[in-house]
Amino acid sequence: AQSVTQLDSHVSVSEGTPVLLRCNYSSSYSPSLFWYVQHPNKGLQLLLKYTSAATLVKGINGFEAEFKKSETSFHLTKPSAHMSDAAEYFCVVSEGGGGTSYGKLTFGQGTILTVHP
């Protein structure tokens, strides 16, 4: 079975400072990992995804994430926060082939990012 844990329910940063949103996962088979962002009253938007290629993944809007198999982590970072980054962020795992959960997306609990001026 697969699971995702987002270690912080809320993160608050000042504009221009770095952002770190933490995510740990468990999966029986080679997973694909995603970060989605959800702005208030908007749909889910894909930020980036890891699919067993390069472990450092670059996404949209300056976000990136590093897949660390030894730590079972997929933390999301951005060097400099912008006011428009304020939203809820979800870490998501999709289990690889061979498992009963193949193709199913499992969401983390979400992290609400607040950006102060």
Place this chain on the structure above:
Amino acid sequence: EADIYQTPRYLVIGTGKKITLECSQTMGHDKMYWYQQDPGMELHLIHYSYGVNSTEKGDLSSESTVSRIRTEHFPLTLESARPSHTSQYLCASGDRDSYTFGSGTRLTVV
């Protein structure tokens, strides 16, 4: 232009009514999913499908049912709506590495 469509966007309905939430996608994806999301909470998988005539229960128990008669269409039905069904319902389609989400249906049962 959206590739996955959910209707209605908002629905307020009385207790005991039968409702169907529509979801259609134009990408030819075999896999489709329904998620339930309460405000400020995580998404819970309630149904999924691997293709035509395939439907499976998700991780969260739900009184709703789904059908998959056509590849592009994955409607969700509640036979008798209750206030406890008030939530946002998100539909998604995709394959292992690419998923697209609809804008959701915000359901309120009064």
